[in-house]
Amino acid sequence: MKNLKKEFPVLSQNTYLNTASSGLLYDSLLDYRQEHDFDFLIEGSMFRDQQEKQLNAVRESIGTFLGCKLENTILTPNFSLGFNTILNGLDKNQKILLLDEDYPSINFSTISKGFEICFASANSSLEENIENAISKHNPNIFAFSLVQYLNGITINLEFLKQLKLKNPDLLIIADGTQFCGTRVFDFNSSGIDILGCSGYKWLLGGYGNGFFLFKEGILEKITPDTYNKAVSSTNYDSSYTNLRARYECGHLDTFNFRSLQFSLEFLSKIGLPRIEENIQELANYAKTKLIASNLLETDVIERSNHSSIFNIKATKETYNSLKEKNIITSLRGNGIRISLHFYNTIDDIDKLLANI
Template identity: 25%
Template structure:
C-alpha cells in the first residue's frame, strides 16, 4: 500500500474523487488557496491600506525565492508573471530567431509552448522544424536531436508532453543546442512539481511554467528561469514594472533591471503569487524526488492495471521517458463518452483528442488507483 504524500487536510477533494487530473488542473494546496482568499479580502476591505506601494514591490519575492529553490537557480534569475504563455511570448520576441535559422520542436508539444515562437517566426522568416510523433504519440528522441543543426537558433521543448507525459533529458538537448550555437528553451508546465528540474546541472537557457497543474497552485501565476546570458535581451512585453525602479514613473525612458526581473512588466492578480509560494514550498518540503518516486509507483500501477483491462497505452515505451501521466484508449469505446462515464463514477481524468489522460499526483494513494481501476473495469 502506497499512502498519499500530500495529506487530506491539504487536499480534501482527494477523498471525494479518484482525482487523476493534475495534467489539466491539479488539486490546489489548501493553505495556499486560503492565503489567496485572505489577500483578496484584505484588499476588498482596506484597499491600499492593506496593500501599499512597498507591498506591490515586494509581493513577488516569496515566489521568486521558491521558484529559485525549485529550479536550483539564483533568485535574480527568476521572473514572475501571470502565466507560462505570457512569459514565453515575451521571451520569444526577446530571442527573435532570425530568418535563415530554425526552431526545433515536437508536433506533440502544447500550443502555448510553441505558438509564441511560430508567431515570431512569421515575422522574421525563421523556419519551424518539427519532430513528428508516431501513431502511439511517442517522439523518437534521437530523431528530435537529429533535427538540430548549425542553423538552429532555438530548441523549444515541453519538458513533459501535455498528452502522454513523455519527458526529455534536458541536459542532452541543452548540450545539443549549445554545440550548434542555439538556446534550449523549456516549458515546464507539465513537469514542474512532479519531475526535478535543475537548471545548473542541465544548462538549459530558460524554463517557464504556470502553477495550477503539478505545482498545486492557482491559475493566474507563472514564473520563468532566465539564464544570465539571456538577461541582456530586450523583452517582447514591457510595462511600468519593467523599469528598474518601478515607482519612478517617467514615460520617456526605460531602464531594464540587470536580472530576469526585466521580464516582469505589469500588475497581475498578486494574491495568487502568495498562494503559489505556499504550494511550491509545500512540495519542496516533501521533496520533488520523493514526489517523483511516489508518482512513478502509483502511475505504474495505473498503467499496468489499465493494460490488464485491455487499454492501449500511448507514449514512449521506455520508463525513463515517462512521467506520471498515463494516456490510454479503450478499444471499442468512444473516448469522449467513456470519459463522461468515468466522471459520473467520480473518476476524474481528461479527454484529449481521441484518448483519455490520467494524471495522478502526490495526493493519490495506491488505494485510489485501485478504486479507479475497479470503477473503470465496471464501466467497461
Template identity: 30%
Template sequence: MTFDNDFPALKSSTYFNTAYVGLMSRSLYEFRSNFEKNYLLNADQYKIDAYDRLDQTHATIAAFIGSRKEQTYFVSNFSAGIRFVLDIFPKGSNVLYLKDDYHSLVEALEERDFNHFGLSIEDRIEEKIGQALTQNKFHALVISIVQFTHGLKIDFDFLHHIKEKYPKLLIVGDATQHIGTDLFDFESSPFDAVVCSGYKWLLAGFGNGFIALSDHFFAETNLSREDFYQKVFSGHFNILGAASLVFALEYLKANDFEKLVEKNKVLSQNLISELTNIGWIPEYHQRKPQSSIVSISTDEAVLNQLQDQGIRASYRGKYLRFSMHFYNSNEEIEKLITLLKQSITV
C-alpha cells in the same frame, strides 16, 4: 501519508486530472482568504507590500527550481511567459519545435516572424531532433519537457548532448507538466529558459507562474537583465497569484517534496503496470524516464463512462489521459482498474 483532509475534492471524486488543474488545498484556500483581507482593509499598502516582497518571491522560486534569483521572474501564466521569452528572438530566427506540442506554445511561435521547422511527435523523437539539427542552423529548440497529450518526456541526457554539439543553440522548455512532479535543478539542466504555470502540479491556484533564464540566454540574445525585468513588470502583477505560488512551494517543501516526488513516481508506475495487465497499453510506456501522465489511445466515450462513476480524467488528442499526483492512492488505482474490467467497454 494521506492528504484527504487538506484536499476536499478528493472526497467527492477519484481525481486523476492534475495535468488539467491541480487541486486546491484547504491550506491554500485559507491562506488566500486571509491574504485578501489585507487588500480589503489596507488598500494601497497591499500593493506596496507586494512590491517589497517581490525580491523574496523570486528568491523562493529560484530556491525551489535551482535557478539564480536575479534571472528568475514571476509571471501570471505560461502563455504570457513564453511570449516574453520569444519576443527576445530576432525576426527570421530558425526555430525547431514539435507541431503537436502544447497549443499555446505552438501558437506563440507561429504568431512571430520566425522560420518555423515543425516535427511530428513519435517514440524516437530525440533521433528526429538530432537529424533536424544536422540539416539546418537553428537559433532555438522550443519544446515541452513533458507532452501534455500522452506524457512523452524528453530525454535530458540527449539535450545535454546537443548542447555540447551545438553550443550556441538555445533550448527553451515548457516546464508546466514537469515541475512539481519531479526534482528539477535549472542551473544543471540543459535548458536556457524554462517557463511554467503554477496551477497544475505545483497546486498554487490560478494566476501564477515563472520564467528562469540562463547566462547563455542573456549572452546569445544580447539582453540585459534589467531590460527583461522591465519588460515582464511593465504593469502591475497578480499579487494574490504571486503570494499563492510562494505558499504552494513552501507547502511542498514542508511536506518533504522529495518523498512526494517518489510517491508520485511509484503511483504512476503502478498505474502503468495495472493498465498493462488488463490489456490497456499506455502510450510510450517503455520509454525512460516516465512522466506523471499516463495515456491510453481510445475513444472519448470511455471517459464519459468513467466520469459517470466519479473518475476525473481528460481526453486530449486521441488519448484518455490520467495524471497521478502524490494525493492519489493505490486504492484509487484499484477502483479505476475494477471499473475498466467490469463495466467499461473499450
C-alpha cells in the same frame, strides 16, 4: 501520503486523475489566501507599498525550489504570455525546432509569428529524432515541453545537457508546466537556457501565476536592438526600462503570486524527493497495469522512463461514464488522459481500471 488527502476536499467525493488539467486548491492555501485579502482589506495602499518586497520573496522561493538566482527569475501570469513576450523579441530570421503535436501555446504561438520552422517527432525515439533534426536543419532555437501534454512522453534531462554541450549556440527554451513539482530539478545545472512554467497544475499554486528562469546572460542575448535604443532615448526611471520591466509589465497580483509561493513551501515541507518517489511508484504501477490491459500506445510502452501522465485507449462514452462515477479525467487526442500526483493512490488506479 494518504493523510495528506484530507487537505484536498475534492478528493473526498471524487477519484481525481486530472492534475495535468488543473491542480487542486487545498485547505491550507485557502486559509492563506483569505489572510492575504484581509490584510489588503484593512491596509489598502499601505499593503501595496510592500509589493516589491513580497514579489522578491516569491522570486527567492522559486529560485530555491528550482535552482535559479533571484535576478534571473521573471514573474508572469502564465507560461503563454511570457513565451509570447520572448518570441516577440527574437529575430524573425531565426529557425526554430519544435516537437510535432506539442502544446499549442508553444507550437501555434511560434508558427503564427512567421519564424522558419522545422519539426522532430515526439515518439519512442524522441531524443534520436531531435538530434537528427538538428543535424539536418541546423536550427537556432529549440522550443518544447519537457513533458508532452497528450501522452506524458518525457524528454531525458541528461540528453538535454549533452545536447547543449554539443550545440552551445542553440537556444533551448523549455515549458515545465507539466513537469515542475513532480521531481527534483536544478535549473542552473541543466542544459536549458530558459525554463517557463504556469503554476496552476503540479505546483498547486492556483491560476494567474507563472515564471520564467533564465541562465546567466541569456536575457541580454535575446533583447532586441530596438528595445535598447528605446531605453537609451528615454529619461524614465529604471523600473520602466530594465529587463525585468520588459517581462513584468504593469502591476503583478500578490494574491496570485504569493499563492504560488505558499504552495512551493507546502511542497517543500512534504519533501520533493518524497513527492518524486511517490509519483514514480504510482506511474510505474499504472503503466504496468495499463500495458496488461492493452490500453497504452506503443510509443509510451517503449519508453524506459515516463511521467505520471498517460493517454489510454477509450472513447468519449467511457469518459462520460467515468465522470458519472466521479472519476475525473480529460479527453485528449484519441483517448482519455489520466495524470497522477502525490495525493493519488494505488486504489485510485485500481478504481479507474475496474470501470474502463
